[in-house]
Amino acid sequence: MTHTGHDDISCQRLILDKLLEFEEGTMPPGERERLQHHIEECPPCVQFLSTYRATGRTLRMLKPREIPPALAKTVMAFVRARSGKKP
Amino acid sequence: MVNEQEPTDLDLVRRIKAGDEAAFEEMVQRYHARVYSIAYGVLRNSEDAEEATQDTFLTLYRKIGTFDESKKFFSWFYRVALNQAYSRARRRPTPTVNIDEYLPRFSSDGHLAGPDVPDWSAGVEDQASARELVERAGEFIAQLPPAYRDVIWMYDVEEIPAADIADTLEISIPAFKSRLHRARLYVRQRLSEISRAPEKAEAAV
DSSP: OOOOOOSSOOHHIIIIIIHHHHHHTOSOHHHHHHHHHHHHTOHHHHHHHHHHHHHHHHHHTTOOOOOOTTHHHHHHHHHHHHHSSOO | OOOSSOOOHHHHHHHHHTTOHHHHHHHHHHHHHHHHHHHHHHHOOHHHHHHHHHHHHHHHHHHGGGOOTTSOHHHHHHHHHHHHHHHHHTTSOOOOOOGGGGSOOBOTTSOBOSOOSOOOGGGGGSHHHHHHHHHHHHHHHHTSOHHHHHHHIIIIISOOOHHHHHHHHTOOHHHHHHHHHHHHHHHHHHHHHHHHSHHHHHHTO
16 A cells, blocks of 8 residues: 555554544544544555444444343342341 | 432442441442443353352442442442452463454554455444354453453443543553553454454354
8 A cells, every 4th residue: 555645644653553542532633634634545544444443333232231130139149148147 | 229319329338338238239239230241241151240240249248348438439349340250260261362463464664554354344234244243252352361351341342431440440541541442453353354254254153
C-alpha cells in the first residue's frame, strides 16, 4: 500500500496508539479529522476498522447469558449453612 | 423487598455490619447476577461460576468488618469476586497466550500490509455466523493473561464503566486503556483467523 505522504500518521500509529481514543470520540477534532483522512485513503485501515468494530459488537453479544434462576436463594442457603448463624 | 427509597450500598454495608440480616439478603439480590457474571468471565463454566458466587458472598459476610467505608463498596466487592474466581481457576489452569503474537503487523515504514483476511464484519449481522463468532470470542478471551482478560470482560462484555474497572483492578486509566486496546486487537486477530478458514470453522460447529 503506497500513501501520498500527506501527513505523519502511519497505519501503525493509528492502529496501535490512536484507535481507542478515535473510537471513543474523545479526541480533539483536528486530530480526528487527520485520522479520518488517513482512513479514507487507506483500504487496509478501512477494513481493519470495520473488523475492530465488529469485534466490539461480537463481545457485547457474549453478555446475555442465563443467570441460574435460584442463584440468590442458593447463595443465602450456602451462607446460612457456612456462617453458623442464621442470616 | 422494594423500598420507596433504595438504600445505597453504604447504607446496606452499615446495616450488615450491625448484624441486619435483611440487609445482607438485599445485597445478595442486588449483586448476585453481577458477581456470577464476573466469575463466569474467568471460569467459563456455570457450575464453577455458581460456586464462586457462593464463596464470594460468604467472604462478604465474614469480611465486611474489614471494608473501609471511605472506599467504593463495589470496587472492593468486585475484587473479592475476582479473587474467588481466580482461586477456583487455579485448580484447573488453562494455558495463556502470548498476546504479542496476535497483534497486527506493519511494514518497516508503519503501513498496514494490505487486508490480511477477508472482511468478516458482515458476519456479525448474520445470526448463525454471529453465534459462532461469539462462542469463539469467549474461548479466545479465556486464553488471555488475566490482566487483559479482566479488563476486556468487564468493559466490553459487562459494560462496566472504565473508571470503576480501573478502581477495582487498582490500575491507572492509561493502563486500563492500553490493556483494553491490546486485548481487542488480539480478539480481532483471532476472529479474523477463523474467518480465513471458513470450512474449518463450520466443521467445528
